[in-house]
Each structure stands twice: as structure tokens, then as C-alpha cells.
Amino acid sequence: MNAAVRHPEVVAAVAERLRTAGLPSPDADARWLVEHVDGVVGDPVGCGAALLDGLVARRLAREPLQLILGKAAFRTVEVAVAPGVFIPRPETEVVAGIAIDAARAAGGRPRVVEPCTGTGAIACSLLAEVPGVEVLATDVDPAAAALATRNLAVVPAAHGARGEVRHGALLDPVDPAWRGTVDVLVANPPYLPAADRGSWQPEVADHDPDRALVGGEDGHEVVDALLALAAAWLRPGGTVVLEIDERRGSDALAQAARLGLIDARVERDLTGADRAIVAVRPA
Numbered sequence: 001m002n003a004a005v006r007h008p009e010v011v012a013a014v015a016e017r018l019r020t021a022g023l024p025s026p027d028a029d030a031r032w033l034v035e036h037v038d039g040v041v042g043d044p045v046g047c048g049a050a051l052l053d054g055l056v057a058r059r060l061a062r063e064p065l066q067l068i069l070g071k072a073a074f075r076t077v078e079v080a081v082a083p084g085v086f087i088p089r090p091e092t093e094v095v096a097g098i099a100i101d102a103a104r105a106a107g108g109r110p111r112v113v114e115p116c117t118g119t120g121a122i123a124c125s126l127l128a129e130v131p132g133v134e135v136l137a138t139d140v141d142p143a144a145a146a147l148a149t150r151n152l153a154v155v156p157a158a159h160g161a162r163g164e165v166r167h168g169a170l171l172d173p174v175d176p177a178w179r180g181t182v183d184v185l186v187a188n189p190p191y192l193p194a195a196d197r198g199s200w201q202p203e204v205a206d207h208d209p210d211r212a213l214v215g216g217e218d219g220h221e222v223v224d225a226l227l228a229l230a231a232a233w234l235r236p237g238g239t240v241v242l243e244i245d246e247r248r249g250s251d252a253l254a255q256a257a258r259l260g261l262i263d264a265r266v267e268r269d270l271t272g273a274d275r276a277i278v279a280v281r282p283a
């Protein structure tokens, strides 16, 4: 029996503290924290009580739950998270799913590049869910590249799937021989405008790195750069999938059209918000 079921009174007390402080998901957070302490010391009540109290205090100080637990669930995998590296979000699971479908549809040994990998969550999902895939992920932040490397090394990879992470900007670290041969380019790049700073919840403002969030003054610099790279690096018929700001769907479609990409569409996330631009390099 899990700890949250064994000790409902502890879960309820923690949830009440979080709820009183105005945290958004007190019941789920309380269950996670109690389970975590049980996993560490085998008892969230006796010898684990002080540890639980310390973790609740961190959450009350608006540290993200995933940082407290040291991990985040993402589709079928679990990735390690660390301070200073962007925490994967549920909406990105939809973006990864579109790329996974495109890679599977490509068949054979699909070649996928994933710039802006952060923890490597998208690359890990590709490895776990696409047999034979060859994934190359990059990040400009050395701490992110190192963490993603560790996450890729332990993910249960599908048959024949291979992945690697390189440190560097966008596709700079990718072998030039891959130009024009890539089946799928997928990314969740920084895409918020600089003017959004100041409107973020403390979990975001105090813990996600600025360069993971802001895509230049207008927010679209990295998305535009990646669409241009897709037009050059995809094979004819290859697919680009980029997470976008829900307010910028029509801008992304217009940019894809300017670059000569075809079959462009905007996909929504589970909340119904415009969340990804998908387009194809013409044959």
C-alpha cells in the first residue's frame, strides 16, 4: 500500500498548508511529497516527519515540485531535473507526440534533430517510443547539455534507437553531412517576448533560466531561426515541429509560408491553446 493511502491524515495536513498558502495543486503536490519522503526514509510520519516538513517549506517558498523531487514525468519516461535547467511541461508532451508520429511515419532509421533540448525530455521520448530512431539533441547551455546526456544514457530505448547530446547553439554542433537529410526537426525553443518578464509565477521567474524562456525582444527570434534551419536541413518531405507561444500561431504560419515550407498547420495542446507549428519541406 502506498504512503498516501497509508497516511491520508498526513496528506490532508500537508495539502491544507499548501492550499492556505494559495498554491495551485495542493492535493497532488501533497501526495507526491508524502510518497517521496516514504521512498527516501520509508516512513513519512516518524523519522521522515522532519524531512517532509523541510520539503513542504520549500514548496511553500514556491520551489517547483519537480525540483524538490529531482525528477519530472514526461510521456512514458522520467527525466532528472536540476536547478538552472528548464523543467519539462505537460504541453510539450503533445509537441513531442507529433514529432514521434512523424518519425515513425518516416520509417526505416529516421533521423531527428532536437535543438534546445533542456533536460532532454523530448529526445528521451523519441528514444523510448521510436524504434531505430537516430536522435541528435543540442543545447547552448552546458549544464542542460550535461543533464540531457545523463538522461539519454538511462532511458529505456526502443529497439535500435540511438541518441546523443551536443553542446552548442541550434544546429551548429550537427555534422554538416546531415544537411538536407533530416526526417524531423523538433524543438521547444524559448518563445516568450521580453515584455512578459514580470508576469510569471514565482516557480517560473525564480527557477527557469531566462534564456530558456525569452526568444528575443519579440519572442520569435529562435522560432524564426529554427524554421529557416528546417527549410535547409530537412530532407524533401521532412517535417518540422516547433512549440510556440499560443498568441503567435498566425505569425509562425506566415513565416513558414515565406520560407517555402508547405502543409503548415497549428496544433493545439490539451488545454485547447495553439501550441505547435508543424510544416513540411516540399519535395
Ligand SMILES: C[S@@+](CC[C@H](N)C(=O)[O-])C[C@H]1O[C@@H](n2cnc3c(N)ncnc32)[C@H](O)[C@@H]1O
Binding pocket: 086, 087, 088, 089, 092, 115, 116, 117, 118, 119, 120, 121, 122, 138, 139, 140, 141, 144, 168, 169, 170, 187, 188, 189, 190, 211, 212, 213, 222
Ligand atoms: C523552453 S526550454 C525547453 C527545454 C526542453 N526542450 C523542454 O521542452 O523541456 C529551451 C531550451 O533552449 C535552450 N536554448 C536557448 N537558446 C538556444 C540556442 N540558441 N541554441 C540552443 N539551445 C538554446 C535553453 O538553454 C533551454 O534549455
